[in-house]
Amino acid sequence: MSPKPYILISGSSSGIGQDLAIKLSKKNNIIICGRNEDKLDTTFQLCNNQLNLIWNYDFSNIDNISENLTSFITSMDINISSFVHCAGLVKIMPQRLIKNKDIYDSMNVNYASAINIVSTLLKKKVNQSVLKDIIFI
Numbered sequence: 001m002s003p004k005p006y007i008l009i010s011g012s013s014s015g016i017g018q019d020l021a022i023k024l025s026k027k028n029n030i031i032i033c034g035r036n037e038d039k040l041d042t043t044f045q046l047c048n049n050q051l052n053l054i055w056n057y058d059f060s061n062i063d064n065i066s067e068n069l070t071s072f073i074t075s076m077d078i079n080i081s082s083f084v085h086c087a088g089l090v091k092i093m094p095q096r097l098i099k100n101k102d103i104y105d106s107m108n109v110n111y112a113s114a115i116n117i118v119s120t121l122l123k124k125k126v127n128q129s130v131l132k133d134i135i136f137i
Contacts, residue, residue, distance in 0.1 A: 005029070005078070005079045005080060005081035005082075005130050006028075006030060006078050006079065006080050006081065007028050007030045007031070007080070007084065008030075008033060008055070008083045008084070008121075009024070009030055009033060009084045009086060010033045010084070010085050010086055010087040010113070010114070010117070011033070011087035011088060012032035012034050013035075013039030013040050014039060015086070016137055017032075017034070017084075017137075018039075018043050018046075021043055021046075022043070022046050025047035025049045025052055026049075029049070029051045029052060030047065030052050031052070031055050031080070032044060032052065032053070032054055033054075033055040033056075033057060034056070034057075034087065035057065035058035035059070040054050040056060041054070055072050059108065059109045060105055060108055060109055062108045062112045062113050065113055065116040065117060065120070066116055066119065066120045069117060069120045069121075069126075070120060070123075070126050073126055073127060079130040080121055080127055080130070081130050081131060081132050081133065082131070082132060082134075082135075083114075083117060083118060083133070083134050084133075084135045084137065085113075085114040085117070085134075085135065085137060086137045087110070088110050089105060089106050089110060091105070091106060114136060118131075118134055
């Protein structure tokens with residue numbers, strides 16, 4: 001098991017998530033997470049901490065989040081002590097054009113994905129009960 005738990009930061013490829021990742025990586029091991037692999041690689045380089053990890057996952061696919069995160073944690077032999085959810089999806093369009101799919105897509109990325117991640121991290125068999133902090137931005 002990793003001697004120092006990790007901080008999982010979703011939405012780390014840009015904006016607030018990227019800024020947090022850069023700042024927190026100076027004194028912490030972090031996992032940067034997002035759907036754009038190229039942008040995650042850029043964030044990884046900016047963090048300049050070789051113990052950091054990348055979890056490349058698209059939160060619009062909520063059906064497999066728990067299994068994928070469990071597999072990631074197990075394969076990396078790590079624990080996650082903090083989760084910061086910065087991922088977000090905003091579709092700006094006239095109200096008359098909004099479809100149910102647009103609403104569900106936003107809810108999956110902005111809310112349902114975070115709830116699935118927290119549920120996974122709270123499982124003792126997955127994360128050894130080390131989750132202390134949960135922040136939704």
